[in-house]
Amino acid sequence: MESVAALFGMAIIVVLVFAVLAIFSIRSSNKKDPQAASEKPINQPNKGWQGWIVFIGISLFIAIWTIGGALIFLAFVWLMRLDPKPYSKEIPVPTTTEKTTARRLYIWLILSPFITVPIFILAALFLSQGSSTNERVIVALIPVIFHLPLLFGFTTKSPFVFRHTQQAIFLIALRAAAASFAISIGNPGDGLWVFFIGNGVLWLGGSFLGFNQIKRGDCWLMKRKGERTVSAERAKVDSPQMDQELEEMLKSLDAKDALAAKTKAINAFRTGTLETKRRAVEVLSKLGEVEEF
Numbered sequence: 472m473e474s475v476a477a478l479f480g481m482a483i484i485v486v487l488v489f490a491v492l493a494i495f496s497i498r499s500s501n502k503k504d505p506q507a508a509s510e511k512p513i514n515q516p517n518k519g520w521q522g523w524i525v526f527i528g529i530s531l532f533i534a535i536w537t538i539g540g541a542l543i544f545l546a547f548v549w550l551m552r553l554d555p556k557p558y559s560k561e562i563p564v565p566t567t568t569e570k571t572t573a574r575r576l577y578i579w580l581i582l583s584p585f586i587t588v589p590i591f592i593l594a595a596l597f598l599s600q601g602s603s604t605n606e607r608v609i610v611a612l613i614p615v616i617f618h619l620p621l622l623f624g625f626t627t628k629s630p631f632v633f634r635h636t637q638q639a640i641f642l643i644a645l646r647a648a649a650a651s652f653a654i655s656i657g658n659p660g661d662g663l664w665v666f667f668i669g670n671g672v673l674w675l676g677g678s679f680l681g682f683n684q685i686k687r688g689d690c691w692l693m694k695r696k697g698e699r700t701v702s703a704e705r706a707k708v709d710s711p712q713m714d715q716e717l718e719e720m721l722k723s724l725d726a727k728d729a730l731a732a733k734t735k736a737i738n739a740f741r742t743g744t745l746e747t748k749r750r751a752v753e754v755l756s757k758l759g760e761v762e763e764f
Contacts, residue, residue, distance in 0.1 A: 522552070537608040540651065543615070547644050553625065555633040559741070561701045565631040565688050573635040576621060577681040580639055584674055587614030595654050595663065604655055611650040618643045631690065631700075635681065638692045642677040646670050 526548045534541035565573070594610040621643070624636025649669035656665065684690055688700060740751035 523548075537605040537651075539605060539612060540608045543612060543647070547640070550622075550625070550640055551637055553633075553637070555628075555630040559630070560698050561741075562630045562634075562693065562698055564700050565629070565685075569629045569631050570685050570688070572627070572629070573632050573685050574682065576624060576635055576639040577678045577685075579618075579621065580642060580674070580678045580681070583614075583617055584670070587617050588670075590614055591650060591666070592663070607654045608651045611654045612647055614650070615643065615647055630698075631688075631693075634690045634692045634696075634698070635685065638681065638690060641692070642673060642681075645677070646673050649673065 526545065530541040530545050533544055591611065591614050594613055618640075621636060621639055624632055624639070627633055627636070646669075650666055653663060653666035653669065680691070693699070736751045736754040740748050740755070
């Protein structure tokens with residue numbers, strides 16, 4: 472059983488590494504898109520190596536009991552720290568198509584236990600009482616491989632779907648943590664009641680909360696990151712006025728107050744619609760504030 476657990480553990484880690492590399496490759500190619508680069512707002516959050524110090528410390532602490540769990544934890548943190556491209560604190564109101572796409576994530580969270588729970592129970596029953604913590608955690612993480620399709624959500628251009636993808640992965644991480652804890656209590660079979668209660672609450676509660684948030688066009692993770700959706704009413708009211716101001720600036724760029732024009736254009740770029748942002752780029756370009764490569 473030890474060799475089987477190690478084999479499954481290595482398979483999960485290899486698949487996750489390839490999945491992370493694939494996401495990194497796709498996002499890197501998006502950064503090279505000139506249009507995406509020109510739309511990148513100024514308020515992109517700073518995510519340097521300093522932000523990883525705490526998480527690396529936690530992973531080293533976890534590694535005392537389980538190396539596989541520590542590696543999965545770091546992969547989870549990396550995924551949760553990703554931001555949609557281009558990034559903005561103000562996210563457009565989700566369309567019906569975006570809501571439908573996000574809803575599929577939670578549909579899979581509802582259906583997946585019918586595959587993962589029997590596999591987890593069988594793996595837990597085959598474990599011996601003398602199995603190490605690392606072996607038990609690796610066995611508990613085996614069902615995670617069936618949730619890898621959720622990673623395709625990171626390829627979306629919709630910030631709303633992107634954040635709900637991360638929220639769904641967060642729920643899966645909580646399920647995996649509950650399973651790891653349950654299987655580590657004494658005899659592997661003794662903790663199954665913890666698994667059923669913990670995962671049952673996360674299964675129903677987390678999924679239906681996700682459905683409810685999508686129905687409202689909301690997302691818990693978006694709020695945690697200080698993001699908000701821009702209502703259609705605000706877009707209809709603000710955009711014509713902002714567009715008119717930008718038109719006036721384009722006609723009077725020879726005026727002495729270039730600093731005011733620059734400030735208005737930057738503000739329009741941060742909060743306006745796509746058309747407003749395009750005009751703001753024109754203003755900034757004529758003011759010599761846009762770098763060309």
